[in-house]
Amino acid sequence: MIKHFLNLEWKQYFRSSYWQKNLLLNILLVFFALYFVAMFLIMGFALYPILKKVYPDSDPFVVANGFLFFWFLGDLFIRFFFQKLPVMSVKPLLTLPIKRSSVVNYVLGKSATNFFNFLPLFAVIPFGIILISKGYATGPILIWMLVMLLLTLISNYLNFVFESISAETELSFLPIIAVVGGLFALNHFNIINLAELLGNAVITITENPIYILMPIALLAALYFANFKSLRQKLFLDSSLKVKATQAKSTNLEWTKRFGSVAPFMQLDIKLLTRNKRTKSSLWMLGLGLLYGLFFYPQPMYREMTFMFAFIGIFVTGIFLINFGQFIPAWDSGYYKLLMSQNIPYKDYLRSKHTLMTLSVVLLFVLSIPYVYFGWKILLAHFAAAVYNIGVNTHVILYGGSFNRKKIELDQKAAFNFQGTGAVQWIIGIPLMIIPMAIFGIVNWLVSFEVAIAVLLILGLLGIVFHHKIMDFITQKYQDSKYKMIDAFSQNT
């Protein structure tokens, strides 16, 4: 049976248009994977000497176990965003003589072979070997490695429990944040010292191997929980069942003041608020807005004036980048309708432009508190906002005319590369690097004020020539109309 499943998946993967068209993306992913493998290997080898140096009086093994709690939380958190339960199209299998349980077992078993489960081993094994070579008893360390593997698998299956909860409740990533944040807080404020608890538990297991039955039991319980919930979903009627989501009507009368683009703006706002994928990109707004806090609190970065423009572009343009890069793919599901309806193409694009411009203004206003870190930062953000409005909105719309990738709106967003092509990677250069370079160079050669002025002037030029530029962009979209329709009607 498993042979058949593997065969089906092999074909699904290599015969999908996704693979054939996205070689570049696949290569990039391989590079990422290798990068992380290298990082973990380095960590595995370096951990012992580092711990020895930082905590000269403690046993590195005990210290390392003390950090396990954070490792586990981080692992769980990252998994939630990046790892998905392997998907199998089960519908055609349901009517064939295959046991449901074997399908479920296959799906769950396959998830254990995920890259995320191997990654920790690249750190755990070298660390264990070093410990043994430093004179720790071999037996307990081997047990310890086994426990690490079990912990990894536990977080693997625990993650799917979270995912199924999130999927059912439409709370997006609230449950995971609540649980991980809650555990972290319990520990951080010393209500329960979970880090020490987990560390001690692991050490106890290495000393009394019989206790290893506990993590094994936990793993089995999680596997069984997943098995049960998946098996339940494996009936046709659960996918055919009429979903009871109540449609909410929204009053968007205020868009009327934007004239002929109003119908499209209403459509775009509904698009953003009613679909899984777009909803998550709204969440990104908050994260983007806080992006500056990674840099500004550190005096080192406050010296690097050229970074201000980059952060400004990012903070005020997060929506522009997130939303804009998939124009017009957001509408790919009903692109044929738009193309055969009585629609002036320019209005359609202008609506997207208006929406992005509004977002930049709003985000700039919300980012004003950054003035706390210096008026120069506020000024740079203002110039970046103007540049975003004048230049980047047009650049990203222009980039969209090369967009040939369909997006399914109902799918989760994080680590969802659907709709991503070379365009999305390349567009980042003019969008972020160019303004940063211009700003940096002028700032270095002339002065801060002139650099600000240059960004402002570029932005204003874009605003002044808005209509001319839009005509040009509209023409580009018109030219690639048939190609887009064809690409959007293909299934990925």
Add this chain to the structure above:
Amino acid sequence: MIQSHNLSKSYGSNTVLNIENLDIPKGQSFGLVGNNGAGKTTFFSLLLDLIKPTTGRITSNNIVVSESEDWKPFTSSFIDESFLIGYLTPEEYFYFIGDLRGQNKADVDALVSQFEDFFNGEIIGAKKYLRDLSKGNQKKAGIVAALIGNPEVVILDEPFANLDPTTQIRLKQIIKKLADDREISVLVSSHDLMHVTEVCERIVVLEKGEVIKDIRTSEATLKELEAHFASQSSS
């Protein structure tokens, strides 16, 4: 109203449509039948400028559809579910289409209210998004949306498929009413020979992209079509 000259569409060396001459006068109710792959949807897609003709052209009201967009205000269509916007409720969808065709909410409401029977109470006020409706109900919404804004050309691809018998009968009445209006040309494709012969005054049979029959509907038409397609399967 609609004229095609030398129209052909090929993918590589594979010609999927090749129509030398086909005129559809204003007000005609026109039926297109043919087996799978005969080129029905290709013809409609060319008419809506969704694909580019390999040779020739289609004019609608003397406008070459692939060169100007001026045919859009008087043309409306429902080809498949990709014409629906899944995250809107049917009402919002109708208003959106209305907006695009210069109809205010009252106009749209007035038009839609004529189709209460057709909707069978499952569409208006159901508080559901289009993506959550059944295939049949989605189709109903799409067909009615294609009637918004007084179009002169209405194109419906396989409108009877996926509909229950009651709805099929009601849809026939709707199309007949449209056909009686001498201002509106209705273009319908179908696999159901009985339905098309009932609603269309002219039927064109496509086979491998070519017109092989062009019939004015009469008592004998259904028999003739059945005989034709029966011989197809045996050959």
